[in-house]
Amino acid sequence: MQCPHYDAGRCHSCTLLEIDYPTQVLDKERHVAALLEPVSTGLTWLPAVTGAESGFRNKAKMVVSGTVAAPVLGILDGAGRGVDLTDCGLYPTALEASFGPLAAFVTRANLEPYQVSGRGRRAQQRGELKYLLVTLSPDGELMVRFVLRSQEAVTRIRKHLPWLQAELPALAVASVNIQPAHAAVLEGDLEIPLTERTTLPMRIDDITLDLRPQSFFQTNTAVATELYRQARAWVDEVGPTSLWDLYCGVGGFALHCAAPGRAVTGIEISAEAVVAASGTAERLRAGADGDRFRDVEFAAGDATAFAVGPDARELPEMVIVNPPRRGIGAELAGWLESSGIEHVLYSSCNATTLARDLAAMPTLRPVRGRLLDMFPQTSHYEVLVLLARS
Numbered sequence: 001m002q003c004p005h006y007d008a009g010r011c012h013s014c015t016l017l018e019i020d021y022p023t024q025v026l027d028k029e030r031h032v033a034a035l036l037e038p039v040s041t042g043l044t045w046l047p048a049v050t051g052a053e054s055g056f057r058n059k060a061k062m063v064v065s066g067t068v069a070a071p072v073l074g075i076l077d078g079a080g081r082g083v084d085l086t087d088c089g090l091y092p093t094a095l096e097a098s099f100g101p102l103a104a105f106v107t108r109a110n111l112e113p114y115q116v117s118g119r120g121r122r123a124q125q126r127g128e129l130k131y132l133l134v135t136l137s138p139d140g141e142l143m144v145r146f147v148l149r150s151q152e153a154v155t156r157i158r159k160h161l162p163w164l165q166a167e168l169p170a171l172a173v174a175s176v177n178i179q180p181a182h183a184a185v186l187e188g189d190l191e192i193p194l195t196e197r198t199t200l201p202m203r204i205d206d207i208t209l210d211l212r213p214q215s216f217f218q219t220n221t222a223v224a225t226e227l228y229r230q231a232r233a234w235v236d237e238v239g240p241t242s243l244w245d246l247y248c249g250v251g252g253f254a255l256h257c258a259a260p261g262r263a264v265t266g267i268e269i270s271a272e273a274v275v276a277a278s279g280t281a282e283r284l285r286a287g288a289d290g291d292r293f294r295d296v297e298f299a300a301g302d303a304t305a306f307a308v309g310p311d312a313r314e315l316p317e318m319v320i321v322n323p324p325r326r327g328i329g330a331e332l333a334g335w336l337e338s339s340g341i342e343h344v345l346y347s348s349c350n351a352t353t354l355a356r357d358l359a360a361m362p363t364l365r366p367v368r369g370r371l372l373d374m375f376p377q378t379s380h381y382e383v384l385v386l387l388a389r390s
Helices: 021-039 099-108 154-167 221-238 252-256 271-285 303-308 329-339 351-359
Strands: 059-066 071-076 082-084 115-117 124-126 129-136 142-148 171-178 190-193 200-204 207-211 242-246 263-268 296-300 318-321 343-348 364-372 382-389
Touching: 021 351, 021 364, 059 082, 059 099, 071 099, 099 129, 099 154, 142 154, 154 171, 200 221, 207 252, 207 271, 221 252, 221 318, 221 343, 221 364, 221 382, 242 252, 242 303, 252 263, 252 271, 252 296, 263 271, 263 303, 271 296, 303 329, 343 351, 351 382
Parallel strands: 142 171, 242 263, 242 318, 263 296, 318 343
Antiparallel strands: 059 071, 059 129, 071 082, 115 124, 129 142, 171 190, 200 207, 343 382, 364 382
């Protein structure tokens, strides 16, 4: 993949751009194998899952800089100057095509880009618009979120939104997120819907997940599809009658692994994600394949607190964990180790914390693993590991 921004030194986010793609994948396979080697006796690795080297991202997190008359969508360089990345090679054509109308909307709605001048106590904050967060569905629809410093500009955004909808017919869901803090935090707690629709359908094989504005979804739809397919195959092979999906997000693993006669419980800290997952399950229960999802339920809560908490509940036959980069941590790993549960499916975006967690569960041995290259051109990847009680 060629990138003029990388060549000019404006953006080095794609840290592996100078390495040919097959070598990138091979290096990642070697990396995860080395990290898991101390705990991986008997582990069989399946061939890595790969996808497109470019144009694969289904979401854009664009810092807004510049001026109202000439907004810049992209990133900030080391000196705090805006770098236009609207032609970044990681974005598919449909996502890239949205940036022009969005930049014009910034001008039309008089949304002053957020900026800070000075340092320390003398730092002064100006402007309102911090980020534009844009997500593309597999069917070409868009979700656009305006991250603002305050609610001052919400009325103007509402007033001019019909213009944006006319210029961007694919726009299905729009909202404002309020993030008042001057901190490296992408979004705040308050989300203000601007459109009647509040969910973006993300179609994955025969299941369409409902994505709400504050919910997480994998960045690479094609590789995420393979991730859920592999998870379903391994879970069906084990054949549990009860399954917990901890850190379930919008229900990707839980819903793909649902089956008639299998009770599935998904737990997620994000209430927005639980609303989305529950809505998807209700819709699927009303469909032709409804029996498959009859015993699927979701609840908001901390995954560790749910598992190790004082409430007496019947243990499942299998657990799926899909934690953030920090991993599941010592408490949950210790509980799984002592629980007697026979099988765990661990999906990790950080093999270093995965290796640490596996070391804390010595009787749950990894028997199969697969690397899924969710993030080409970077050192990041997803890895799925099936654990069985020894």
